[in-house]
Amino acid sequence: MTTADIVALTTMGLAALWGMFNGFWTLVLGFAAWAGAIWVTVECYALLLPFIAPHVGDVVVAKGLAMASCFVVSILIFSSIARRAGRLVQGSVLGSVDRLLGIGLGAAVGFGFLVIGFVALHAFFGRGIVFIVHGSHLAPYIERSASYLEGLLPSFAQTGVAPLSAPGHDAAI
Numbered sequence: 001m002t003t004a005d006i007v008a009l010t011t012m013g014l015a016a017l018w019g020m021f022n023g024f025w026t027l028v029l030g031f032a033a034w035a036g037a038i039w040v041t042v043e044c045y046a047l048l049l050p051f052i053a054p055h056v057g058d059v060v061v062a063k064g065l066a067m068a069s070c071f072v073v074s075i076l077i078f079s080s081i082a083r084r085a086g087r088l089v090q091g092s093v094l095g096s097v098d099r100l101l102g103i104g105l106g107a108a109v110g111f112g113f114l115v116i117g118f119v120a121l122h123a124f125f126g127r128g129i130v131f132i133v134h135g136s137h138l139a140p141y142i143e144r145s146a147s148y149l150e151g152l153l154p155s156f157a158q159t160g161v162a163p164l165s166a167p168g169h170d171a172a173i
Contacts, residue, residue, distance in 0.1 A: 001137065002133075002134075002135050002136045002137075004132060004133040004136040004138070004139055005136050005137055005138050005139075008114055008136070008138045008139075008142065009138070011110045011113060011114055012107050012110035012111055012114070013107075013110070014110065015106040015107060015109050015110025015113065016103045016104075016106040016107040016110065017103075017106065018106050018109075019102035019103050019104070019105050019106020019107065019109065020099050020100075020102050020103045020106065021099075021102075022086065022102055022106075023086050023089060023090050023095070023098040023099050023101075023102045024098050024099075024101035024102040024104075024105050025085065025086050025089045025098055026082065026083065026085075026086025026087075026089075026090070026098075026102070027086075027102060027105050027106065027109070028105070029081075029082030029085055029086060030079065030082050030083075030086075032078075032082065033075060033078035033079045033081070033082045034075065034078075036074065036078045037071055037074040037075035037078050038071070040070065040071075040074040041067055041070045041071040041074060044070055044074075045063065045066040045067045045070045046066075048066040048069060048070055049062060049063065049066045052065050052066050052069075086098075111142075111145075114138075114142050115142055115145045115146050115149055116149070118142050118143065118146040119146045119149055119150060122146065122150075
């Protein structure tokens with residue numbers, strides 16, 4: 001086992017413990033709370049803007065304050081609802097199953113963090129990241145998942161030297 005394997009297993013193990021202590025439904029509803037808070041922020045920050053803009057000189061700062069306050073309030077509300085629902089499940093007959101499924105979801109979240117971290121390191125260091133994970137047993141799985149994730153990114157965020165040339169189009173000189 002290499003250092004990269006130890007880091008990967010530690011990350012996934014800590015995330016699995018986090019999932020076990022929180023439970024599956026608490027994690028799922030927590031992610032839904034973040035998604036809901038982002039949606040509420042995008043849809044409703046304009047309602048707060050007329051109240052904040054007169055007190056702030058810059059429109060960009062006023063929009064930022066409106067978005068931040070809307071997000072904080074909505075994430076607090078949604079997270080408290082998610083936490084209460086998760087505690088209800090943990091206190092029921094399904095509590096042990098919830099914690100067991102939480103281990104699996106936590107490990108999957110840890111793997112997702114590793115993949116996103118690999119994509120970020122690959123964006124900064126290029127192919128030099130391969131030397132860090134050389135000989136690792138888990139690195140091929142992380143690299144394969146990272147290449148799949150990079151394929152989903154928009155073209156400006158994908159790593160590489162230059163885009164492939166399109167037929168019938170010459171670069172402007």
